[in-house]
Amino acid sequence: MLLDVGDSRRLRFLAIGGIGSLVVGGAAMAFALETSPQTQQGPGAGTLPPASVATAGQGGTPAPAGPAPGPPTAPRALNVVVLDPAHGGTDPGARGTGGIQESEITLEFATRARQALEQQGFQVVETRQGNENPSFDDRSAIANAQRGAVFITLHIASTGIPGTVRVYVNADLPPVKAANGLIPWDLAQAPFLGLSRKLGDLVQGMLTQHFKGSPDAAQTAAIRQLRTTAAPAIAVEVSSVVVNDRAELDHMVPGVADAIARGVAAFKPLYAMALPSGALP
Amino acid sequence: MWLTTLLVFAVTGAAIFAPILRKRMERAAQLQQQSEEQARRELIQPVPMNPSDPRVKAELFWLSDADSSMLAPVVVELPLSSDPVLRSKQVLNTLLAGPVDVELRTLPPDAVLLAFYILADGTAIADFSEALATSIPSGIQSEQLAVDSMTHTLEANVPQVKRLKILIHGQEVETLAGHVDLTETFAVNADAGPSPATGPAAGKTGAFLVQPLTLSFSPVKLTGR
Ligand SMILES: [Zn+2]
Numbered sequence: 139m140l141l142d143v144g145d146s147r148r149l150r151f152l153a154i155g156g157i158g159s160l161v162v163g164g165a166a167m168a169f170a171l172e173t174s175p176q177t178q179q180g181p182g183a184g185t186l187p188p189a190s191v192a193t194a195g196q197g198g199t200p201a202p203a204g205p206a207p208g209p210p211t212a213p214r215a216l217n218v219v220v221l222d223p224a225h226g227g228t229d230p231g232a233r234g235t236g237g238i239q240e241s242e243i244t245l246e247f248a249t250r251a252r253q254a255l256e257q258q259g260f261q262v263v264e265t266r267q268g269n270e271n272p273s274f275d276d277r278s279a280i281a282n283a284q285r286g287a288v289f290i291t292l293h294i295a296s297t298g299i300p301g302t303v304r305v306y307v308n309a310d311l312p313p314v315k316a317a318n319g320l321i322p323w324d325l326a327q328a329p330f331l332g333l334s335r336k337l338g339d340l341v342q343g344m345l346t347q348h349f350k351g352s353p354d355a356a357q358t359a360a361i362r363q364l365r366t367t368a369a370p371a372i373a374v375e376v377s378s379v380v381v382n383d384r385a386e387l388d389h390m391v392p393g394v395a396d397a398i399a400r401g402v403a404a405f406k407p408l409y410a411m412a413l414p415s416g417a418l419p
Numbered sequence: 420m421w422l423t424t425l426l427v428f429a430v431t432g433a434a435i436f437a438p439i440l441r442k443r444m445e446r447a448a449q450l451q452q453q454s455e456e457q458a459r460r461e462l463i464q465p466v467p468m469n470p471s472d473p474r475v476k477a478e479l480f481w482l483s484d485a486d487s488s489m490l491a492p493v494v495v496e497l498p499l500s501s502d503p504v505l506r507s508k509q510v511l512n513t514l515l516a517g518p519v520d521v522e523l524r525t526l527p528p529d530a531v532l533l534a535f536y537i538l539a540d541g542t543a544i545a546d547f548s549e550a551l552a553t554s555i556p557s558g559i560q561s562e563q564l565a566v567d568s569m570t571h572t573l574e575a576n577v578p579q580v581k582r583l584k585i586l587i588h589g590q591e592v593e594t595l596a597g598h599v600d601l602t603e604t605f606a607v608n609a610d611a612g613p614s615p616a617t618g619p620a621a622g623k624t625g626a627f628l629v630q631p632l633t634l635s636f637s638p639v640k641l642t643g644r
Contacts, residue, residue, distance in 0.1 A: 224597075231597060232557040240557070274593070293598070296556030297564075298488060306559050353488075359563040362593060362600040375559045 216409040218287035219260045219402055220280055222363065223248040225293075227271030232296040234379025240294040241269070243387055247292045247376070250391045254399035263287075275323075278366040282326065288337055288402060288409070289371035291363045298377030300386060303349050303394060305342040305356040306373040307334045308364040326368040333370040336408050341372060341401030348393035370409065374398065468509060472498035478575035479514055480568045482523040488560060490525070490568055492575065493518060503579040507543060508535050510576045514568060525568035527554030533588070541581030542604060543573065552587050555596050562599035570607045580607045 223244035225231030231240025245267075252262045263284065265277040272280075281289040298304065311328040314321045321329065338356025346352040356372065364371045376394060381387060476494050483491035497513060500506045511532050517524035530551035536544045555565055566585070573580045582604040585595070592601050 229597060293559060295558035295560050297558055297561045304488075304560065359559050359598070360566070360600045360603065360605065361559060361598060362602075363598075365600055373559055377560075378558075 214286040216286050216288060216402075216406045217259075217261055218263060218284045219255050220263045220265065220284060220287055220289045220369070221248045221251055221255075222265040222277050222281075222289065222291040224291050224363070225271065226266050226269050229271050232294055232379045234296070234381065236382070236384065238294075238379045238381070238384050238387070240379055241271075243294045243376075243379070243384075244292045246388070247294075247391055247394055250395035251290075251292070251398045254395040255402060258399045258403045260399075260402065274363050275366055277363060278326065278368075281371070282366075282368045284369070286409075287369045288405070289364075289367045289369045290341075290398060290402075291361075291371070291373045293373060293375040294387065295375045295378045296380060298375075299351055300377055300381050301349055301390065302352040303345045303374060303376050303390070303397075304353055305338045305345065306359045306361055306364075306375065307331065307338040307356045308371070309358045309360045311365065321368070323366055326366050327364050327371060330368065330370050333409065333412055334364070334372055337370045337401070337405045338372040340404045341374065341398055344397035344401040344404075345374070345394065348397055349390070370405070468498045469500065470498055472500050474498050477510055477513070478572070479510065479518070480571040480575070481514075481518040481525055482564065484520070484523060487523070488564075490564060490571060492571075499576070503577050504535060504537055507537070507545075507573060507577045507580060508532060510572050511535065511545065511569065514572050525565050527551060529554055537579060541579060541608075542584060543577075543580040543582070543607070544584045544586060545569070546586040546589055549588050551585075552592065552596055557596040557598065559598045562595040562597075565595065566599055566605055570605050574607045578608070582607050 223241075225241035225244065227241075229241065231244070233239055248264055252264065255262050263280060265280050266272055277291075278289075281287055295304075308327045308331060311325050311331065314325050314328040327334070335356060342353060342356045346354060359373070361373050364373060374394065376387065376390060379387075474496050475498075477497045477499060478492040479495050480490040480492055483489045485491070495513065497509065499509055515526050515528075515530055515532060517526070517528060521528075527550055529548075531548040532545060533548055534544075534546040538544070551565075555561060566583075569585075570583055573583060584604045585601050586592075587601070595601055
């Protein structure tokens, strides 16, 4: 099946449940769908796996990281955490006094969070390890290639009371009917909002134990990075780059890492429960 | 001898008055800067208030004095037009001008509202100068509060606006300053429902492509991208 379409920019879709592979022909205005011989399994058909990406990205497809997908009917537990140290490369993110750059500090937080999560038994994938700046879609694609994953994007704010940390969940998205198991790339987060909220509240609760004055529950914001992510996904934003001394942020690194690891561990059973109930698409 | 005395007096006098003089000069420079800023604002103000319009109690949303992670309404008495487009421009320009306490502003002082339209379906399109994106402090919190201050202010004062699309210099941009998504519209009235730009299409017939393709087109692309 080959269809001509008018706009190749947004033609990226997610295959849910490994039912097919979608080929986006670079900048060409056509794509094709190959249906795999596996059973076409719609929402509500017993045990449902999290979304998997057939093909993502425009032209240069980011290589999916992590383990090869298992059979679509196998129940999967949460075992991968994709950590996204936001910004990097030509994008320094928020800049504070004394040359503090968000893009540098997020790497520091990610490194420590990785250690804490690995101690909890999770496999950790990072969207960048050096001073690169993958696109929003590239970063989402890394998460969308995983099965049994959550996604956490790490930020340092320009505002907020120094020493506090906020968790954000994506704002409401229009409901997506996963027709034939496919949801548009642009709305990949829509089916996961409920789970993202649970993960967000858990991580926020752990953070607030460490950092007094932080909110009690996750907040919502229209975060570009989360919208294209097909997994429970949250943003963690630390305040702030406007500190007198970078050491003030460095002191927060262990607490943030610990709170993320304990929050994700607390979320793990909720994720497993959501799988057979059909809460995931 | 009298010469030395005079010299001593002169030096002492200079020592006393120099700091006062410097302060005065600084103050003068500051005033000059302020009046320049004021003049520029008047120059760019596309919709001056019409004093003959009825003065109404407009609600402007800036940062809360008690908690700067939140917005709070400030009631400002303004002569507002009954035309929804003019009225929107007037309240947004007032929002841009900022509150009395500049610490509580949500939008950068150098940002300018270049154009404002309301489509037939209630989608408002606000086109701002680059400064909105380049001067705003980057971050999820600061960017979301900036957008919320606009949507809340429009909601409180212009019932005809159902949702808001923000452009930068006539173009759709991916994010405001690296975080908040500007490719979609923001709900202004809670009952506005999902934006037609992203609302799911009803059609189930034919290939699966029908639905996502419908979803992928944005009716508010006015910029010819
Ligand atoms: Zn950031």
